[in-house]
Structure formats: structure tokens, C-alpha cells
Amino acid sequence: MKDADCIFCKLANGEIPTATLYEDEEFRVILDANPASRGHALILPKEHYRNLYDLDDKTASKVLVLAKKMVNKMRPVLGCSGYNLVQNNEEAAGQTVFHFHMHMIPRYENDQVGL
Numbered sequence: 340m341k342d343a344d345c346i347f348c349k350l351a352n353g354e355i356p357t358a359t360l361y362e363d364e365e366f367r368v369i370l371d372a373n374p375a376s377r378g379h380a381l382i383l384p385k386e387h388y389r390n391l392y393d394l395d396d397k398t399a400s401k402v403l404v405l406a407k408k409m410v411n412k413m414r415p416v417l418g419c420s421g422y423n424l425v426q427n428n429e430e431a432a433g434q435t436v437f438h439f440h441m442h443m444i445p446r447y448e449n450d451q452v453g454l
């Protein structure tokens with residue numbers, strides 16, 4: 340299912356062009372428009388899921404495997420010192436875009452990123 344009103348559906352499916360770090364049949368990895376640090380990226384499924392509550396087990400597993408692949412690919416490129424994976428569910432937890440996404444936030448020494 341896609342949601343015609345969802346900006347991340349449009350980004351994930353290429354209807355709105357965006358800087359893409361990785362793409363396959365099910366996912367697109369893009370740079371965050373308002374990065375918490377240099378290289379802050381988002382994993383977006385091409386299907387619409389509101390958040391983790393909605394995700395089927397197969398897709399949920401693939402997200403973590405893809406996150407592992409991406410951080411290992413990006414670490415040497417960015418020269419970061421660490422990585423946070425962050426994933427917000429519902430407004431009370433800070434979710435602002437209601438299409439499942441996993442944040443991959445590179446961390447640098449003394450970067451002052453507040454999570």
C-alpha cells in the first residue's frame with residue numbers, strides 16, 4: 340500500500356527526487372533534510388507503514404540488516420567515531436513523519452548532538 344498524501348511514500352518511490360545513498364526493490368536510503376549530524380540518513384520502505392507497530396516481521400528484519408550494511412559502508416566514508424540508530428513511534432516519542440523510517444546518525448567526537 341502507498342499513501343497518496345505521504346511525503347515519504349513519494350520520496351521512497353522516486354516521485355520526488357532526493358539524494359539517494361542506496362536503493363533496492365523494497366527500500367530507499369536518503370539523506371535527512373535537516374541532519375542532526377553530517378551524513379544523517381533515513382531508511383525508508385517503499386511500502387507505507389505508519390511506524391514500527393505496523394511493520395511485518397520480514398520487513399522489520401530487513402531494516403536492521405540494511406542498517407548494518409549501511410553503517411558499515413558509511414563509517415569509513417564519513418570518518419565518524421560512532422553511530423546512533425533511532426526510530427520514533429508516535430507523536431509522544433517524537434515521530435513527525437508517519438511513514439516508518441529508521442534514522443542512522445553518525446557521531447563525531449564532541450559533536451553535541453542531542454538525541
Ligand code: 5GP
Nearest residue numbers: 346369370371372373374427433434435436
Ligand atoms: P521523525 O521525527 O518522524 O522520527 O523524523 C522525521 C525526519 O524526517 C526528520 O529528521 C526530518 O528532518 C526528516 N524529513 C522531514 N521531511 C523531509 C523531507 O522532505 N526530505 C527529507 N530528506 N527528510 C525529511
Ligand code: ZN
Nearest residue numbers: 345348387438
Ligand atoms: Zn508513506
